Amino acid sequence: MAVSLTDLTKSFAAHRAVDGVSVDIADGEFFVVLGPSGCGKSTLLRLVAGLEIPDRGEVAVDGVPVSGPGLHVPPEKRGMGVVFQSYALWPHMDVRGNVAFPIESAGRSRRAARQEAEGHLATVALGDFADRRPAELSGGQRQRVALARCLAGGARTVLMDEPLANLDPHLRGAMEAEIAAFHARAGATTIFITHDQREAMALATRVAVMARGAFQQVAAPQELYERPETEEVARFIGRAAILDARVEGGAARIGGATVPVTARGALPDGPARLVIRPGDVRLGDGPLSGRLSHVFYRGGVWEAFAESDAFAEPVPVASATRLVPGEEMRFSITAAWALPSARGSEPPGHDARGQVPAEAVE
């Protein structure tokens, strides 16, 4: 089901938890809302689920309003399933019973419900665990039971509120794969909430970066990383240096070197704010030099920052060969991205719903 939010707004006392969110989520999309703690993610999800009533704005499912002025379709009538951090399974029932429950509640016979439940358990690869109690499962397996129960309830939209937050890193990785596979098999529109950018990048069709109750940018993961709209998004996703420079003829002078600059749309001469990612920096030779700090080995890759008085902030670097803290290294910057927001009164490249006009991308 397609889910559309229009100017969705919700305050708690004087605090505006969700502030004018608009977006069209396509049928079958895996839509991730990414933001720091307290930015309003859970409140947004609860508004979509019908667990909160908006102060303003609308939620529509397949074009039919379910929340709006004077309208509130109850959660159980929205065709949505919610998976929270806590799995909310019934401890006294076995796995099959947990999944069969919503089917039986909908009026099917016990036998038919149990049979159908087996099918959903197969979808989440838990066919062999049907007779166990939730207490006899790992966290990841419990999570999968919760997903199967969502499907059993007829959910065509699945809402997930940090479902992997309680899991250890290995299980998290495995569950990411499970959730991606589940999404591919079930094809349900999924709205997934997380504060973990790595998880968001791995799973999303599109990511909405949320801060202070509003969407800062809505885009595919690679687009967010390579073409951030704002400094806040550039700093929230991955590592970056953000430097002021003058652009002339599509290039900028940074620390005495000439760097080609890309931008959304035409890039006028004048001051610009540039984003430099580790992939834009070539280590080993070049016109620039810096002292390495904050060196971390990340399994196959060394990450560090190159510090120099020539830059207002350290430049992030990465290398497949060992980097040594304090070492002075020569390098060149091969590319930079100009932030649209710092370029005067040009219209933004995205409209409020996160659609990118085709002609706006170079």
Ligand SMILES: Nc1ncnc2c1ncn2[C@@H]1O[C@H](COP(=O)(O)OP(=O)(O)OP(=O)(O)O)[C@@H](O)[C@H]1O
């Ligand atoms: N029922 C409520 N009553 C009062 N304030 C609330 C209520 N629910 C949320 N808030 C406040 O609204 C803001 C947004 O909360 P929300 O839970 O949506 O954030 P979040 O991004 O999901 O955070 P986290 O990642 O920590 O769960 C917070 O400041 C929170 O304290």
